[in-house]
Amino acid sequence: MDNILEVTNLHTSFYTMAGEVKAVNGLDFSVRKGSTLGIVGESGSGKSVTMLSIVKLLGTNGKIKEGSILFNGEDVVDKKEDYMQTLRGNKIGMIFQDPMTSLNPVLTVGYQICESLIKHKNMSRRQAEKKAVELLSEVGIPDPKNRLNNYPHEFSGGMRQRVMIAIAVSCNPQLLIADEPTTALDVTIQAQILDLMKRLQSELDTSIIIITHDLGVVADIADEIMVMYGGNMVEKGSTRDIFYNPKHPYTKGLLRSVPNPDKLIKEKLIPIDGQPPDLLNLPKGCPFSPRCPNTMKICLMKNPDLMEFENGQKARCWLLNKEARAKGKVI
Amino acid sequence: MGDLVRVENLKKYFPIRKGILGKKINYVKAVDNVSFSIKSGETLGLVGESGCGKTTTGRTVIKLYEPTEGKIYYEDKDITNLTNREMMSIRRKMQMIFQDPYASLNPRMTVSDIIRESMVVHKMYNENERREKIKELLDIVGLNSEQANRYPHEFSGGQRQRVGIARALAVEPKFIICDEPISALDVSIQAQIINTLEDLQKKYNLTYLFIAHDLSMVKHISNKIAVMYLGNMVEVAESNELYMNPQHPYTKALLSAIPIPDPDKSKKKKRIMLEGEVPSPIKPPRGCKFHPRCKYKKKICTEEQPVLKDLGNNHKIACHLF
Numbered sequence: 296m297d298n299i300l301e302v303t304n305l306h307t308s309f310y311t312m313a314g315e316v317k318a319v320n321g322l323d324f325s326v327r328k329g330s331t332l333g334i335v336g337e338s339g340s341g342k343s344v345t346m347l348s349i350v351k352l353l354g355t356n357g358k359i360k361e362g363s364i365l366f367n368g369e370d371v372v373d374k375k376e377d378y379m380q381t382l383r384g385n386k387i388g389m390i391f392q393d394p395m396t397s398l399n400p401v402l403t404v405g406y407q408i409c410e411s412l413i414k415h416k417n418m419s420r421r422q423a424e425k426k427a428v429e430l431l432s433e434v435g436i437p438d439p440k441n442r443l444n445n446y447p448h449e450f451s452g453g454m455r456q457r458v459m460i461a462i463a464v465s466c467n468p469q470l471l472i473a474d475e476p477t478t479a480l481d482v483t484i485q486a487q488i489l490d491l492m493k494r495l496q497s498e499l500d501t502s503i504i505i506i507t508h509d510l511g512v513v514a515d516i517a518d519e520i521m522v523m524y525g526g527n528m529v530e531k532g533s534t535r536d537i538f539y540n541p542k543h544p545y546t547k548g549l550l551r552s553v554p555n556p557d558k559l560i561k562e563k564l565i566p567i568d569g570q571p572p573d574l575l576n577l578p579k580g581c582p583f584s585p586r587c588p589n590t591m592k593i594c595l596m597k598n599p600d601l602m603e604f605e606n607g608q609k610a611r612c613w614l615l616n617k618e619a620r621a622k623g624k625v626i
Numbered sequence: 627m628g629d630l631v632r633v634e635n636l637k638k639y640f641p642i643r644k645g646i647l648g649k650k651i652n653y654v655k656a657v658d659n660v661s662f663s664i665k666s667g668e669t670l671g672l673v674g675e676s677g678c679g680k681t682t683t684g685r686t687v688i689k690l691y692e693p694t695e696g697k698i699y700y701e702d703k704d705i706t707n708l709t710n711r712e713m714m715s716i717r718r719k720m721q722m723i724f725q726d727p728y729a730s731l732n733p734r735m736t737v738s739d740i741i742r743e744s745m746v747v748h749k750m751y752n753e754n755e756r757r758e759k760i761k762e763l764l765d766i767v768g769l770n771s772e773q774a775n776r777y778p779h780e781f782s783g784g785q786r787q788r789v790g791i792a793r794a795l796a797v798e799p800k801f802i803i804c805d806e807p808i809s810a811l812d813v814s815i816q817a818q819i820i821n822t823l824e825d826l827q828k829k830y831n832l833t834y835l836f837i838a839h840d841l842s843m844v845k846h847i848s849n850k851i852a853v854m855y856l857g858n859m860v861e862v863a864e865s866n867e868l869y870m871n872p873q874h875p876y877t878k879a880l881l882s883a884i885p886i887p888d889p890d891k892s893k894k895k896k897r898i899m900l901e902g903e904v905p906s907p908i909k910p911p912r913g914c915k916f917h918p919r920c921k922y923k924k925k926i927c928t929e930e931q932p933v934l935k936d937l938g939n940n941h942k943i944a945c946h947l948f
């Protein structure tokens with residue numbers, strides 16, 4: 296088996312006062328062992344909910360309605376909380392976006408690192424502390440022994456994110472899920488953190504899912520990229536294919552809307568017009584159709600199926616369907 | 627002289643007080659000796675890591691903070707020591723667009739009230755004209771004028787930022803300080819806002835001070851870029867010159883850390899990793915503030931603070947290596 300994670304037909308919804316918010320609608324994807332998958336998309340495209348569905352941290356009003364999530368071949372959708380707790384922080388490590396709020400402010404950093412080691416690896420406190428010192432020095436925190444007794448507020452943002460990474464990798468997870476791990480950080484610190492993640496991956500052979508909206512970050516770290524829009528995948532392929540041969544108009548639009556600092560002559564940016572879709576009432580057909588430059592009649596009526604290409608690239612767009620394209624008129 | 631705004635040796639120290647008597651025990655030197663000028667109709671980009679003093683610089687220029695030392699000129703008029711009342715007429719010409727479109731609009735006011743307020747404060751137009759003006763402004767920034775009676779929460783992030791721009795434009799300013807106007811927005815929306823800002827600049831001959839940490843966007847929109855580190859300006863140059871030919875070790879590291887959205891180039895790119903993190907501005911290192919992280923430091927760097935030197939070609943740098 297070479298897939299660490301296989302997600303099939305995932306539907307996740309949140310039930311709110313305003314109605315059902317369909318955050319993820321029929322998502323299929325897989326992550327190969329030892330590889331890095333980058334998930335890009337705008338806020339509300341379902342990136343984070345996908346990750347939270349995998350570890351089943353959806354809260355009381357969120358629910359996986361349909362589908363299966365195979366982690367190491369075993370479906371976690373119907374598993375109880377007890378079982379999930381043996382996975383989280385142990386086989387699946389998590390790094391969250393905001394290092395300021397995801398550490399507990401009233402516990403020392405050392406306590407928080409040792410917690411998962413004691414729980415999952417049956418270590419004694421002394422063993423755990425020894426391992427914690429190793430972990431902190433591994434992620435590049437100077438003077439790790441004394442830093443164990445510090446509280447999160449005594450660390451800077453980049454340092455806190457390193458602590459988060461130390462906790463996430465403490466039990467040698469098979470899968471590391473990083474949700475916007477560098478968004479709150481400065482570029483110089485971002486470069487350090489990405490470097491650290493790459494190094495840890497090659498040492499521990501961990502698979503990584505990295506969620507980000509920064510195309511530069513995925514270009515740097517990902518082997519494969521999945522582009523999400525309106526709660527579903529619109530395109531997936533190898534990093535090079537996505538950047539040099541994008542198929543979906545949304546992917547193309549995203550790539551065009553970022554400036555290229557290497558260009559000397561200033562070119563006007565080409566933005567994607569319109570606003571991201573409202574998940575409370577998604578448009579009937581393709582969710583991107585209201586913003587797409589080449590909308591056809593069929594786009595408004597039916598959401599297209601995923602098309603697979605010879606190189607393994609996948610995209611969900613009617614324009615790629617020859618029949619639809621021949622019949623359809625751009626409106 | 628075509629400078630609309632000129633700042634000379636600007637300093638802003640925030641006192642740290644302790645005890646019941648509020649004794650000043652130390653200062654946070656947020657901005658320490660910064661000088662720059664912006665020509666009318668141009669954009670100066672201000673970049674640097676968080677805590678380097680870019681936002682404080684912006685806010686001090688518009689005198690939301692009283693400067694500790696230094697001079698601020700607007701159209702060659704010294705505005706450093708003006709009282710709040712005297713600043714009123716100048717503030718009409720200097721407006722600000724804020725980073726967080728969620729926090730910078732009053733949730734209890736409708737969009738038209740938000741835009742109207744600044745016109746009321748500056749006693750511009752009568753009520754009928756204001757109504758017309760609001761419609762016109764919403765149109766200019768690309769919002770539907772029928773949405774004028776809605777509340778901010780009914781808008782998306784990008785639309786809210788457009789409301790913020792309309793509010794700034796309402797009093798017909800010449801100079802706008804954009805403090806991270808796009809960092810809270812989605813990538814596809816960032817380009818929309820940047821294009822809007824550029825169109826408005828052309829149309830009304832606006833001058834921008836563009837503060838951001840997204841270096842590729844700053845490069846795109848600015849004529850000139852200033853790099854700040856720990857309250858000091860370390861390098862200033864035309865934007866292409868700065869990108870193609872950075873001189874200061876900090877600028878070089880900063881530029882090399884920008885992730886490029888191009889996997890092949892990204893693999894080839896040589897990253898200069900900076901060791902450690904930005905020191906605290908309460909106790910900045912002696913001499914050049916960058917020296918603890920600098921590979922090329924010499925003895926003089928730990929003793930004496932370098933001043934901005936002109937390398938020719940309008941390229942200025944504060945470093946002992948030059």
